[in-house]
Amino acid sequence: AAANIGVVGLAVMGSNLARNLASREGNTVAVYNRSRTKTDELVQAHPEAGFVPAFSYEEFAASLSKPRTAIIMVKAGGPTDAVIDELVKVFEPGDIIVDGGNAYFPDTIRREKAVRDTGINFVGAGISGGEEGALLGPSIMPGGSDESWTTLGPILKSIAAVAEGEPCVTHIGHNGAGHFVKMVHNGIEYADMQLIAEAYDLIRRGTGKTPAEIADIFAEWNKGELESYLIEITAEVLRQIDAETGKPLVDVILDQAGAKGTGAWTVQTALSLGVPVSGIAEATFARSLSSHPEQRAVASILPGPGTDFAVDDADAFIEDVRQALFASKIIAYSQGFDEIRAGAAEYDWTIDLGAVSKIWRGGCIIRAQFLNRIADAYAEQPELPVLATSPYFADALTRGQAAWRRVVIAATQAGIPSPAFSSSLAYYDGIRADRLPAALVQGQRDFFGAHTYKRIDKEGTFHTLWSGDRTEIEAEDTH
Numbered sequence: 030a031a032a033n034i035g036v037v038g039l040a041v042m043g044s045n046l047a048r049n050l051a052s053r054e055g056n057t058v059a060v061y062n063r064s065r066t067k068t069d070e071l072v073q074a075h076p077e078a079g080f081v082p083a084f085s086y087e088e089f090a091a092s093l094s095k096p097r098t099a100i101i102m103v104k105a106g107g108p109t110d111a112v113i114d115e116l117v118k119v120f121e122p123g124d125i126i127v128d129g130g131n132a133y134f135p136d137t138i139r140r141e142k143a144v145r146d147t148g149i150n151f152v153g154a155g156i157s158g159g160e161e162g163a164l165l166g167p168s169i170m171p172g173g174s175d176e177s178w179t180t181l182g183p184i185l186k187s188i189a190a191v192a193e194g195e196p197c198v199t200h201i202g203h204n205g206a207g208h209f210v211k212m213v214h215n216g217i218e219y220a221d222m223q224l225i226a227e228a229y230d231l232i233r234r235g236t237g238k239t240p241a242e243i244a245d246i247f248a249e250w251n252k253g254e255l256e257s258y259l260i261e262i263t264a265e266v267l268r269q270i271d272a273e274t275g276k277p278l279v280d281v282i283l284d285q286a287g288a289k290g291t292g293a294w295t296v297q298t299a300l301s302l303g304v305p306v307s308g309i310a311e312a313t314f315a316r317s318l319s320s321h322p323e324q325r326a327v328a329s330i331l332p333g334p335g336t337d338f339a340v341d342d343a344d345a346f347i348e349d350v351r352q353a354l355f356a357s358k359i360i361a362y363s364q365g366f367d368e369i370r371a372g373a374a375e376y377d378w379t380i381d382l383g384a385v386s387k388i389w390r391g392g393c394i395i396r397a398q399f400l401n402r403i404a405d406a407y408a409e410q411p412e413l414p415v416l417a418t419s420p421y422f423a424d425a426l427t428r429g430q431a432a433w434r435r436v437v438i439a440a441t442q443a444g445i446p447s448p449a450f451s452s453s454l455a456y457y458d459g460i461r462a463d464r465l466p467a468a469l470v471q472g473q474r475d476f477f478g479a480h481t482y483k484r485i486d487k488e489g490t491f492h493t494l495w496s497g498d499r500t501e502i503e504a505e506d507t508h
């Protein structure tokens with residue numbers, strides 16, 4: 030037994046994670062892949078890593094010191110179950126199996142329970158940052174038991190990204206908590222990307238600026254409160270010229286956005302938890318809408334407002350868009366953290382929301398300065414019910430709301446879709462409203478389904494005899 034940690038699955042993520050582990054003081058890394066070639070290639074390409082290759086699960090288990098710790102980095106779903114089944118056969122009680130793939134958190138809850146029954150620890154760990162993150166330092170969101178964190182914590186801390194001196198990893202909570210938080214991270218990523226894309230589209234169509242000129246605007250924004258990895262790479266993408274045509278690359282890329290499903294999971298989960306993550310939902314739907322060329326071709330006959338969109342004062346409009354972007358971003362993150370809070374309550378996890386925002390400051394796709402402000406907000410008020418109402422964010426929304434409204438009005442009048450901007454504003458106006466037309470919805474529900482309603486002026490549950498004499502009676506609560 031020569032290795033203290035092992036990696037199963039040596040495609041791009043697994044091999045980079047194995048190299049990252051091997052580069053840290055004190056680690057010897059055992060590696061195994063279903064098909065032998067990947068193992069041979071990795072070991073030959075990186076002699077400096079001192080990998081201990083294994084060519085069967087038995088050999089892999091024998092090469093690990095106890096308690097054995099192995100990180101699985103294979104395709105999520107069936108392949109993950111297949112590897113767990115094999116590892117359970119060769120591991121012993123007290124050993125630790127970590128799934129670092131993009132598992133759907135209910136699968137992680139199921140697997141954790143099944144593996145725990147054998148006495149082996151199972152940790153579902155969300156890993157963000159793509160290939161580069163895996164190699165140089167990802168943001169890691171591990172779930173699992175406290176016991177497994179004792180062994181695993183120092184190893185994960187050694188390979189995670191570092192932000193302001195702190196490793197971007199924390200024990201999120203039990204069983205599926207880590208993969209749940211990773212899922213919401215990806216959902217927020219969808220919203221952030223869509224908001225940036227809408228800002229770009231509005232500036233381009235409103236001011237006629239070229240992608241390269243807009244790249245300069247984003248580079249400038251990246252020096253202020255919007256500073257983030259996504260803004261930074263947006264500038265790089267917009268500046269890129271296609272070698273073949275000489276055109277901006279963004280103009281030759283097909284405008285159909287793909288998705289691997291984590292945005293949809295975030296929205297589906299939010300729907301079942303009853304959490305309005307409208308920014309993430311609109312971003313996910315915007316990708317779906319873009320990916321139906323047959324529908325878009327047919328619908329192109331539908332008319333727009335019939336006027337050209339050209340703003341009078343380009344600089345003022347660009348500043349309005351910047352403020353609208355920041356305000357909408359606050360709402361998207363506020364909604365995402367709301368989903369984590371609701372998930373924790375539903376699945377009985379204790380999740381420190383401030384710690385979550387801190388481990389997203391480095392290594393992952395949504396890394397940003399902004400996350401420090403979220404950490405501050407939860408440090409001041411751990412039970413904060415709506416993140417957007419914390420003093421810093423409430424102040425930003427107060428300052429930005431007029432610009433935000435102007436941008437949504439301009440987009441609507443010009444016929445430019447801005448689903449994430451406008452739905453975020455609608456959420457803002459909804460959540461702050463003194464009274465909502467939900468009262469009428471309750472009346473309608475009571476009318477056709479006797480679903481009952483509550484009154485503002487007295488306790489109890491009521492029903493109006495709509496098909497009778499329309500008097501009101503006290504009723505059983507049928508919400």
Ligand code: NBP
Nearest residue numbers: 038039040041042063064102103104105108111130131159
């Ligand atoms: P892939 O998701 O492409 O999976 C390929 C790996 O799965 C190979 O090692 C393959 O072995 C192995 N595998 C399969 Br497929 N079926 C197997 C089975 N039945 N038994 C054993 N091994 C099996 O690799 P990836 O892109 O490196 O991603 C790994 C994980 O990390 C995924 O869950 C992914 O969602 C997650 N992730 C990826 C990124 C990213 O940027 N790519 C970021 C964050 C998380 P073989 O070589 O024998 O076919």
